[in-house]
Ligand SMILES: C[C@H](O)[C@H](O)[C@@H](O)C(=O)CO
């Protein structure tokens with residue numbers, strides 16, 4: 131789009147009281163954490179050919195070009211970062227360490243296994259986030275990890291959790307940027323369970339043990355991810371929304387809200403103005419559920435827009451961590467990553483361009499027609515011209531040019547992996 135289109139857009143937004151250039155400046159600074167696991171279908175690199183198993187999550191599809199090594203994954207992520215405008219971070223899973231030839235089990239991971247990632251991130255001047263990996267492991271196969279009634283299984287995963295915290299602290303210290311550690315466990319049951327209370331009491335105690343060590347807030351921040359159900363845990367999830375809301379509030383941890391983890395007609399954005407009253411900070415996983423927690427590529431759709439609008443309306447952008455969490459193996463994985471990340475960024479821009487003051491003034495006067503009509507009118511303001519200008523200022527291609535860039539990478543790099 132031409133500079134004239136952008137000039138026209140600046141005027142159009144100014145007519146409803148919005149400063150486009152201020153919005154673009156702010157947008158560039160909001161970090162989005164890109165999840166490493168989109169590049170290899172959540173397999174990880176603990177051993178050659180590792181694949182996702184159990185854990186209530188699933189990738190479907192077998193599109194050619196999956197990353198087969200950490201080197202390939204990093205090359206793919208470099209390509210993604212070249213095509214995604216604005217500040218970025220990378221979110222690692224513990225199963226993506228560099229473990230060498232000897233088997234390193236989850237209860238033995240150490241900071242040195244992530245030195246390569248820290249060096250890689252430092253070169254790119256980005257921060258890293260971390261996730262313990264409580265799935266794709268024989269000791270998770272019975273359905274419980276931190277909430278297991280088997281003391282040996284529980285001790286194994288507790289050690290993994292403690293080490294994940296230690297590694298996150300080290301990463302944050304190394305990079306001078308707070309490393310967010312998200313803890314998600316798959317624990318739950320396929321069918322009716324009698325002792326829900328027992329498992330939840332165990333989880334509470336294990337988390338208390340895991341969090342016994344305090345790390346400096348500037349190095350690492352703990353988040354706990356809630357879930358409604360998963361494949362194989364349809365009837366009971368120990369770490370439910372209520373469980374973690376209570377635990378996190380009581381113990382001053384962050385809550386992680388994943389957009390895929392609720393009933394499909396539940397409005398996730400509606401939760402934010404309640405949760406951020408009580409939590410100082412929160413983590414969001416941006417995902418797109420289709421009928422269930424299917425982890426489709428996020429789009430610039432109403433749900434993502436509404437989530438960002440709520441955060442911006444509350445003036446709490448600096449209190450939230452925005453991370454991606456999806457895994458689609460049925461299409462070009464780089465394209466999936468890029469589309470999900472750009473859509474999330476677009477939704478942030480959408481929220482920053484909302485004519486908030488004018489809308490609020492209608493609302494406060496009780497002029498609900500005025501509010502409704504302005505909400506409708508803003509839908510056809512020249513948003514595309516502003517987005518294109520942002521991409522150009524950030525030195526990344528516009529939406530259409532991205533398609534050919536992704537195709538070229540597929541032809542020159544991904545096809546060579548078959
Ligand atoms: C791979 C991630 O840890 C996982 O997707 C988790 O965040 C989740 O959302 C599980 O449903």
Ligand SMILES: [Mn+2]
Pocket residue numbers: 314355388415455
């Ligand atoms: Mn998630």
